[in-house]
Amino acid sequence: MTVNDVLTVHGGTPLHGRIRVRGAKNLVSKAMVAALLGDAPSRLYDVPRIRDVEVVRGLLELHGVRVSDGAEDGELILDPANVASATSDEINVHAGSSRIPILLCGPLLHRLGHAFIPDLGGCHIGPRPIDFHIQALREFGAVVDKAADGMHLTAPNGLHGTKLELPYPSVGATEQVLLTAVMADGVTELRNAAVEPEIIDLICVLQKMGAIIKVHTDRVIEIQGVPRLGGYTHRPIPDRIEAASWAAAALATGGDIEVLGAEQVDMMTFLNVFRSVGGAYEVTDTRPPRDGSPGQEGKIRFWHPGGELRAVALETDVHPGFMTDWQQPLVVALTQARGLSIVHETVYEQRLGYTEALNSMGATIQVYRDCLGGTPCRFGRRDFKHSAVIAGPSKLHAADLVIPDLRAGFSHLIAALAAEGTSRVYGVDLINRGYEDFEAKLAALGAHAERA
Ligand code: EPZ
Helix, strand or coil: CCCCCEEEEECCCCCEEEEECCECHHHHHHHHHHHHHECCCEEECCCCCCHHHHHHHHHHHHCCCEEEECCCCCCEEEECCCCCCCCHHHHHCCCCCCCHHHHHHHHHHHHHCEEEEECCCCCCCCCCCCHHHHHHHHHHCCEEEEECCEEEEECCCCCECCEEECCCCCHHHHHHHHHHHCCCECEEEEECCCCCHHHHHHHHHHHHHCCEEEECCCCCEEEECCCCECCCEECCCECHHHHHHHHHHHHHHCCEEEEECCCCHHHHHHHHHHHHHCCEEEEECCECCECCECCECCEEEEECCCCCEECCEEEECCCCCECHHHHHHHHHHHCCEEEEEEEECCCCCCCCCCHHHHHHCCCEEEEECCCCCCCCCCCCCCCCCCEEEEEECCCCECCEEECCCHHHHHHHHHHHHHCECEEEEECHHHHHHCCCCHHHHHHHCCCEEEEC
């Protein structure tokens, strides 16, 4: 953290205005990796200017992919003509900054016959193991050698289609299997796969490249390996996590925010909860230009309609459940709801630590080891504080806050904006990992915040 990595936030002003979200961080980074598999350049639109994209760009360039900006703002061209090895030292420079390196394994094994994974970073939201990834790669025929600097992988006999079942529908492990199976020899059947919209969009990307992938019911995905893939041209789904974060900011500050680019279909579960809490929203669908009349970009307007917010019980879950990444921003709004809200976090075991900071601002949140949702989850008997009870409404007051991870960081920011008085938020640069131009957006929404 640098001395400038501090935002002074003068809270108590409702956020009003309009901002735009671009391509989903959690698809864009994977689509960039997929470009490695092609034998022709790929073109990706609507890429946000965020730190995670810079990290993946750096990793790809390290492996010989030429990445250049296209004519349209947010357009990236990825040319994999000269894919080459990188040294573990070079790759290690990226260690600690992202979890994406692990997804390069399958593509690099296909292209070069070997790959290296440094120690992985990403948000500090629990242990975040990679055992599912390693197990899957081994089942495809990869040989994994653990060394002090990371893991070295080879595929002496090539990669072969296989039958796999994930112990839990992990997003990253499903992407690992997709990115490896598309060019493996034979058919792969993946059971208990994640089916998040970002995964379906990655499947669309791979299909455009020439892959053959069937998505069956009940979390089964079947991939028929092909010997070669081409490039793709793709406009990603919008970032539904960022859209929901601004929606929560509107509710927590008593404001009114129009999120251009937000789409209803991938946010249905969030919208249900938002309405149950007492928030209002209005969806405007995208309208393509027709018969000389101009088109219109889709958007969702989120606002606090006045009156009291209502407590809710919710459980985070894999898609189509309530996303774990929606949880932290929404909890700030729940501190303003009358009654006891319950949040059962079932995706990550340690994703409620940030509630201490909210308590230091006057919120009343207690965390419990028990599964307080309707369904017992895999963390119930493992001593993790993964359920929260939020009593409201609480008047929030200013505090000094240190940002622990990306989504909790955004929730700290919302809390500081909703609180009376002047807060200092330390470590705000972390928010750049996933929220494009967030300071400019805050300014556009009328927030009073400045660096240091
Ligand atoms: C992705 O992480 C996202 N990151 C996360 O968003 C998101 O919270 C998560 O999916 C769930 O939706 C990216 O897409 C870059 P998982 P991922 O594998 O793929 C356990 C954000 O803020 N697990 O679905 O790493 C794991 O510990 C980030 O944008 C294993 O046990 O998540 C967790 O409990 C944060 N072994 C659960 O599965 C493994 O090998 C789900 O993790 C892999 C995962």
